[in-house]
Amino acid sequence: MxxxxxxxxxxxxxxxxxxxxxxxxxxxxxxxxxxxxxxxxxxxxxxxxxxxxxxxxxxxxxxxxxxxxxxxxxxxxxxxxxxxxxxxxxxxxxxxxxxxxxxxxxxxxxxxxxxxxxxxxxxxxxxxxxxxxxxxxxxxxxxxxxxxxxxxxxxxxxxxxxxxxxxxxxxxxxxxxxxxxxxxxxxxxxxxxxxxxxxxxxxxxxxxxxxxxxxxxxxxxxxxxPFILACVDHQVYGEEDLAMTRTQIVEAMVPYIDRELANGVRLSSITRHMLGLYLNEPGARHWRRHLSVEACLPGAGVKVVLDALALVESIREEAACRVS
Ligand SMILES: Cc1cc2nc3c(=O)[nH]c(=O)nc-3n(C[C@H](O)[C@H](O)[C@H](O)COP(=O)(O)O)c2cc1C
CATH class of the missing domain: 3.20.20.70 (Aldolase class I)
Known part of the structure; x- marks a missing residue:
């Protein structure tokens, strides 16, 4: 990187x-x-x-x-x-x-x-x-x-x-x-x-x-x-494919975000780097918009990220149902 x-x-x-x-x-x-x-x-x-x-x-x-x-x-x-x-x-x-x-x-x-x-x-x-x-x-x-x-x-x-x-x-x-x-x-x-x-x-x-x-x-x-990076260990370095899903990555960020917020960091300082996680996926626009708007509000906490995740997950499920 x-x-x-x-x-x-x-x-x-x-x-x-x-x-x-x-x-x-x-x-x-x-x-x-x-x-x-x-x-x-x-x-x-x-x-x-x-x-x-x-x-x-x-x-x-x-x-x-x-x-x-x-x-x-x-x-x-x-x-x-x-x-x-x-x-x-x-x-x-x-x-x-x-x-x-x-x-x-x-x-x-x-x-x-x-x-x-x-x-x-x-x-x-x-x-x-x-x-x-x-x-x-x-x-x-x-x-x-x-x-x-x-x-x-x-x-x-x-x-x-x-x-x-x-x-x-x-x-x-x-x-x-x-x-x-x-x-x-x-x-x-x-x-x-x-x-x-x-x-x-x-x-x-x-x-x-x-x-x-x-x-x-x-x-x-x-x-x-950023999800390009999820395939790097396997495809570039020849490691076993242990890539996490997008959902797992967001969930894994939660403890980090919690810790940083407790130290006075603003939520948007962290989530601004995560906006592209769902690029080209169903729900990408909602994910980006929810985080961009809500994470900037005073007192924004980890719930904003979990809500954005729930939103994008429901859109992805709907899209998957439509395909099947
Ligand atoms: C917002 C931004 C900030 C950058 N800051 C630096 C920097 O601090 N040091 C550096 O060596 N290059 C910096 N670059 C250049 C990148 O490291 C890289 O050389 C350049 O973007 C070309 O690679 P890419 O086409 O894969 O983006 C910056 C690029 C961007 C887009």
């Missing part, structure tokens, strides 16, 4: 972890400075059982990133990932994110500083290039330089980022996807782990990429249709 700001927060990850025990989950990007100086528990805390879990950091100061990586490792994250793919103007003004693709030496220093600070893996998520970069030579140079300090896993979003002129959203859609470029990278550097990201929507597509790639990272498709 890809790192996604405002989306892959700790509640989202607790939900996703019920769907798959094996897929690697990423946090949202956190700036190293916020981790070092900010409210740590709020930023880094997570419920147990989210492993394998990667903390994604942004930044361009070696000392700050090293400190943040150490704090993350002490918090129990399994891996630290450096963001070299985010093109937002806020990110560029701090000279980090995708802008680092223009600075292989600095990126190598950042990775080196983090690796010295922690014993868990430090990995990089990048693009195939930015702006007018040559996606052949410049990407090879970047990867070789960063790999030379010991980074062994790169997750490559298979499109360029345009640092000016495109919004972050457009930068996830407009520059064309070039999976072949990522495959060529793997062929040239078979010693490295290369994962591909960008535009992957189904597990069938994952299987295709999996013939050449070490990993596949899904973002929007899995967030909007």
């Amino acid at each position: 890809a790192p996604m700001m405002d989306w892959t927060d700790r509640h989202c990850r607790s939900f996703m972890r019920l769907l798959t025990t094996r897929a690697v989950l990423y946090t949202e990007m956190l700036h190293a400075r916020a981790v070092v100086h900010g409210k740590r528990e709020q930023l880094l805390g997570f419920a147990s059982g989210q492993s394998p879990l990667v903390l994604q950091l942004g930044g361009s100061e070696p000392d700050e990133l090293a400190q943040a990586a150490k704090i993350g490792a002490d918090y129990g994250y399994d891996e630290i990932n450096l963001n070299v793919g985010c093109p937002s103007s806020r990110v560029q003004s701090g000279n980090f994110g995708a802008a680092l693709m223009l600075e292989p030496d600095l990126t190598a220093r950042l990775v080196e500083a983090m690796r010295e600070a922690v014993s868990i893996p430090v990995t990089v998520k990048c693009r195939i290039g930015v702006d007018e970069q040559d996606i052949e030579q410049d990407l090879d140079r970047f990867i070789d330089r960063v790999a030379s300090v010991g980074c062994e896993h790169f997750i490559v979003h298979a499109r360029k980022a345009w640092l000016s002129g495109l919004s972050p959203k457009d930068n996830r859609e407009v520059p064309p996807l070039d999976y072949d470029r990522v495959y060529r990278l793997k062929q040239r550097r078979p010693d490295l782990q290369i994962s591909v990201n960008g535009g992957i929507e189904t597990l069938a597509q994952c299987a295709q990429h999996g013939k050449l790639m070490d990993g596949m990272m899904l973002g929007r498709a899995a967030y909007h249709n």
